[in-house]
Amino acid sequence: MGTTRRRGGNGGMEENTMAILDTSCFSKSTQHIADDRLSFLEAVRSGFLVPENAPAPTNKIYKEIFQILKVENSLYLIMSSYQLLLELDKRFPQVYLSTAKKSESSSPSSLPCNELVVVEEAWSPFAFGTEFSPNEKEDHGKTSGSLDATAFHDLIKDLVEVADEATTEVLDIKPLRNMLLFQYLVSFLEGDFVIRNLAFTENSDWVTLRESLLNMILVSRKITYKTLIKDCLSAMCQLSQFSMDSSNVLTPSDTESPEVTEKSHTALAIALPEVIKHTCVSVQKFLSMIIELDSSKKAADMEGWTTRADGVRTPAMExxxxxxxxxxxxxxxxxxxxxxxxxxxxxxxxxFQKYIPKTSVRTRRSNDSTNNSTFGGVLKCFSNENNTKSIIKKINTEVAQLLLAHAFQAFISLPCQDSTESKEDIVDNSLPEICKNMISAFNCLKKTDEHIVIPPFGKEALFTAAVMLSGV
Known part of the structure; x- marks a missing residue:
């Protein structure tokens, strides 16, 4: 792993840019502060993004932009600071892969090795390893421009309440600000984790992945790991339900919020549903990264690369x-x-594996062996009337139908290279076989439950399976 020093902006550029925020010669009116912050963001964009060979902003500039995103009540400034941070991270990554030079002893035909490069003392929106008293913690959160693991977890808890806060009676700017803040933090975590995980895959260096920001959050003693995962699930479901409910049409209200003017109310009402949708996607990204980290850690454990200091935690999937x-x-x-x-x-x-009946010990001559660890194996279990009866006793028919439909939708969405089926299962899990067994599974559900009502999503999956089967 290599390190490189951050290319800081020259002192004059930083001094001039930061001077815009000095409002000592003005009255402390909200409008003056907002104007100063807008000018500051425009100066950063002009000084560090427009020029081709511009240096990276200093940590002090990053902190000020992030602080605007955290505390601002202006919809325009929130969106501007959010977008600026994303563009700066893309232009000046904190972690990246660099093609290492071949040594003289290496073979001419050997492939170049990607080396992980971490920018030394790079700015981060996260702060770890510092303890604060309750009052100090509150002050630190307002002034430091960074968040610890507890503040990040609290932000996720706030997401659960978004659906209740986003009402037509009082429309506040805080839910939108928190969601954009969360989206940015997940984007920052992703930029750090994906590169480190790729370096781990290529170079088998577990230390680089252990030092990822994502892992630092999960191992923090300030939070309860299992509660974090559960809160993510709650937030994901709440946000998804809100975004899919057509009755949640936000309209201007008669009650004026001090943070939302009449002119910005309509813009906020239009923006909020879309921001909720993208926040739900960000929660999924966060959970997916944790699952990938668990997988990489398991691989490192098997190779003996981890130590007792890495600790033990229940995989997020479980x-x-x-x-x-x-x-x-x-x-x-x-x-x-x-x-x-x-x-x-x-x-x-x-x-489904939790509810599929355990079969008796099979003999070598048994021809009805089924691999229940694959989708094809699950469908074959549902094609057996006795198995189907046993399954729907534990989960009702509606749940079984919808889960089968969702699984079928996911299966046909997968590219061929993502297939994880073993060689002996390729024939049984081919698309024609899956379509045939999908139809057979629903027919068996009909026989088992005479009062079955197939939901629209299930009918859509059956229609798709029939069309695909007829086109083969």
Whole structure:
């Protein structure tokens, strides 16, 4: 792993840019402060993004931009600071891969090795390893321009309340600000984690992944890891349900909020549903990164690269599956919101495995062996009337139908290279075979439950399976 010093802006540029925020010669009116902040953001954009060979902003400038995103009440300034931070991170990454030079002893035909480069003392919106008293913590959150693991977890808890706060009676700017703040933090975590995880895959260096910001949050003693995962699930389901409910049409209200003027109210009402939708996607990204980190850590454990200092934690997938098993209220909203096909398919298969009857010991001559760890194997279990009766005793017919439909949708969305089926299962899990077994599974459900009502989503999946089967 290599390090490089951040290319800081020259002192004159930083001094001139930061001077814009000095309002000592003005009255402390809201309008003057807003004008100064807008001028500051425009100066940063002009000085560090427009020129081709511009230096990276200093940490002090980054902190001020981030602070505007955290505390501003102006919709325009919130969006401007959010967008500026994303563009700066893209232009000046904190972590990146650099092609290492070949040594003289290396073979001419050997492939170049990607080396992880971490920018030394780079700015980060996260602060770890510092303890604060309750009062100090509150002051630190307002002035430092950074968040610790507790503040990040609190932000996720706030997302759960967004659906209740986004009412037509009083429309506040805070929910939108918190959602954009969360989106940016997840984007920052993703930029750090994806590169480090790629370096781990290529170079087998677990230390680089252990030092990722994502891992630092998860191992923090300031938060409860399992509670964090559960709050993410709640936030994801709440946000998804709100965005899919057509009755949530936000309109200007008669009650004026001190933070939302009449002119900006309409813009906020238009922006909020779209921001909610993208925030739900960000929650999924965050959970997906945790699951990927768990997978990489498991691989490192098997190779003996981890130490006792890495600790032991329950994989996120297990926590999620347990929550889906014991809280039926979030089961369908979760899979309805999840738009990552491979993850959705794997999780639905794992969920059904909990309820598929355990078969007796098979002999070598047994011809009805079924691999229940694949989607094709699950469908074959549903094609057996006895198995179907046993399954729907534990989960009702409606849940079974919708989960099968979601799994089928995920299966046909997967590119061929993402298939995880073993060689002996390729024939049984081919698309024609999946379509045939999908139809057979629903027919078996009809025989088992005479009062079955197939929901629209299930009918759509059956129609798709029939069309694909007829076109083969």
């Amino acid at each position: 926590i999620i599956m347990d929550e889906l098993t014991y809280d039926k209220n979030i089961l369908l909203p979760f899979f309805q919101a999840l738009d990552k096909p491979k993850l959705k398919l794997d999780m639905i298969v794992q969920y």
